[in-house]
Every structure is written in structure tokens, then in C-alpha cells.
Amino acid sequence: MILSLDTSTTVCSVALHTLNGELLGCYELYTERTASSRLTMLVQDVVAHTGRTLADVSAIAVAKGPGSYTGLRIGVSTAKGLCYALDKPLIGINTLAAMTEQxxxxxxxxxxxxxxxxxxxxxxxxxxxxxxxxxxxxxxxxxxxxxxxxxxxxxxxxxxxxxxxxxxxxxxxxxxxxFPDVPVRPSARTVGTLAVEAYADGRFEDLAAFEPYYLKEFMTTRPKQQVSV
CATH class of the missing domain: 3.30.420.40 (ATPase, nucleotide binding domain)
Known part of the structure; x- marks a missing residue:
């Protein structure tokens, strides 16, 4: 099986596919703010509720970006951590490609x-x-x-x-x-669809070197200097 994660935007989703592309389960959270902090909980739930364990997973896939700097960092960090812990390969999928797949x-x-x-x-x-x-x-x-x-x-x-x-x-x-009438949001469902193809082709990431595809440098603003009155 392939466990797929997508935290590119405020949508936080996890999906589990068989290696022939069958979707076993998918959990998605839609919030005004990033739900990436709940990612680990979603991983545990989708695996448990499909009657599997993490030991059954053959690879971990993650939406690599572009998208939210914070969301991508959390998703990729979680995916890499799972790969190290389970000794599984990592598959990176372009977020935009996965959206189009829908x-x-x-x-x-x-x-x-x-x-x-x-x-x-x-x-x-x-x-x-x-x-x-x-x-x-x-x-x-x-x-x-x-x-x-x-x-x-x-x-x-x-x-x-x-x-x-x-x-x-x-x-x-x-x-x-x-312009479609139905909104199209990033989802682990189609990250998993593309990851099944990548797995069959042996297209895996260098786990140590892999980084999110931020596309642009993270922009921050300096806090205003406080003025004593």
C-alpha cells in the first residue's frame, strides 16, 4: 500500500491506496487555518479504520508543493519521519499535478x-x-x-x-x-493516484536531500519597534 499526505494549503488530507490504485480510505479536514497540526491523528485514523497497520505500507507519498510554507514543511517532515521510522521509500508529487488529476x-x-x-x-x-x-x-x-x-x-x-x-x-x-463550478482543492486522494504510478516506475526521492518545493522564499515581516511613551 501507499500512504499519501497533502498539507499544501489549509486542507489537510491523508489517503491509503493499494499498489493497483484502489482507494482504501481518505480523511480530509477543511479549515480556515492550516490543519497540519492534526496530520498525525489523521494518519493513525485512516490506517486503523481500514484494518491495516503502518507496517503494511510499501511507501510514503507527499504533496511536495507549491503551497503554504508552513503546511509543506509539516507534511514533508512528517512523511520523512515515517519513512525513516518504517524504512520505506519516499515519493514526492507536485501539488498542482495532483489537483489536475481530480x-x-x-x-x-x-x-x-x-x-x-x-x-x-x-x-x-x-x-x-x-x-x-x-x-x-x-x-x-x-x-x-x-x-x-x-x-x-x-x-x-x-x-x-x-x-x-x-x-x-x-x-x-x-x-x-x-472555470469549473465545483471547487478543486489539493487532496491526498490524487496524490496517491500519481504515487501509485511513480511507485511502479521506481521514481523515489533521495530521503536525506528531499525538501518541499516552496517555489519562493518564505516572506516574513519584522515586528514593529516598540516605542516607549
Whole structure:
């Protein structure tokens, strides 16, 4: 089996798949703030409630990013800790690729997909995928405006998905821009789907060197200096 974790955003999810891709169980928490602190509890629950043990797991998969700095750090740290403790290999899955996997089957073969995770102001983390194919546009941080994706939209129908797509909807008026009515959030369910393929291909991470795919440096602000009165 493969145990998959996703803490890329405020969604915290854990899934368990067999090596032939059957979903055995999935727990997801949706909160206004990151639920990553509850990750260990979800791992214990999904394993126990499917009648398995952690010793039955063949590999650990984790959504490697992009996404929330804190969420990714907690998810990757937990995944690596499990790998060390259980002596299992680690599989890293791009969060955006896993989001796209949720809706591929509902669209025509020529459709393009642009998953988006909300960043600051008009910025999003995004990529563009072909139907059933690799990245057409590599994962990047993009500040959206009216000209964004103009070349792709001129000749392709593009599905914009994820919480960052609300920003795209506000500025992209091209008739080829498609916005699903149902929200698409990062989930360990499709992290696991892609991890099954990676496991079959032997695509494992270097456990010691693996780091989250933050995409951008973590931005902090200095606290204001207190002034004595």
C-alpha cells in the first residue's frame, strides 16, 4: 500500500491506496487555518479504520508543493519521519499535478488544465498540463493580468482550477477560459493516484536531500519597534 499526505494549503488530507490504485480510505479536514497540526491523528485514523497497520505500507507519498510554507514543511517532515521510522521509500508529487488529476476525466482530450494556488495579491502558483501529458508550462509564480495566458487561450480551451482561479476569473474574459463550478482543492486522494504510478516506475526521492518545493522564499515581516511613551 501507499500512504499519501497533502498539507499544501489549509486542507489537510491523508489517503491509503493499494499498489493497483484502489482507494482504501481518505480523511480530509477543511479549515480556515492550516490543519497540519492534526496530520498525525489523521494518519493513525485512516490506517486503523481500514484494518491495516503502518507496517503494511510499501511507501510514503507527499504533496511536495507549491503551497503554504508552513503546511509543506509539516507534511514533508512528517512523511520523512515515517519513512525513516518504517524504512520505506519516499515519493514526492507536485501539488498542482495532483489537483489536475481530480478533473481530467471530465474534459475532452485536447483540453489544457491550469491549476492555481492562491498566493499574495494577484499572484498565483500555477502550471499548465496537457490532457494525460506532462507539464506544458512549468510550475511558476505568476502575477495575473488581462494578458496572462493569451497565447494559449487563442487556440486552446483552458480549464482554470483551484482557489487561485478566482483571481483568474476576474481578469480573463476569453471565451476559451473555463472555470469549473465545483471547487478543486489539493487532496491526498490524487496524490496517491500519481504515487501509485511513480511507485511502479521506481521514481523515489533521495530521503536525506528531499525538501518541499516552496517555489519562493518564505516572506516574513519584522515586528514593529516598540516605542516607549
Amino acid at each position: 478533473i481530467r476525466a471530465f474534459y475532452a482530450p485536447e483540453t489544457l488544465f491550469c491549476p492555481m494556488i492562491d498566493a499574495r495579491r494577484m499572484e498565483v502558483y500555477c502550471a499548465v498540463y496537457e490532457q494525460g501529458g506532462p507539464e506544458l508550462v512549468a510550475t511558476n509564480a505568476l502575477v495575473l493580468d488581462e494578458a496572462s495566458f493569451a497565447d494559449l487561450l487563442a487556440n486552446n480551451r483552458v480549464v482554470f482550477l483551484g482557489d487561485g482561479s478566482d483571481k483568474a476569473r476576474a481578469v480573463l474574459t476569453h471565451s476559451n477560459a473555463i
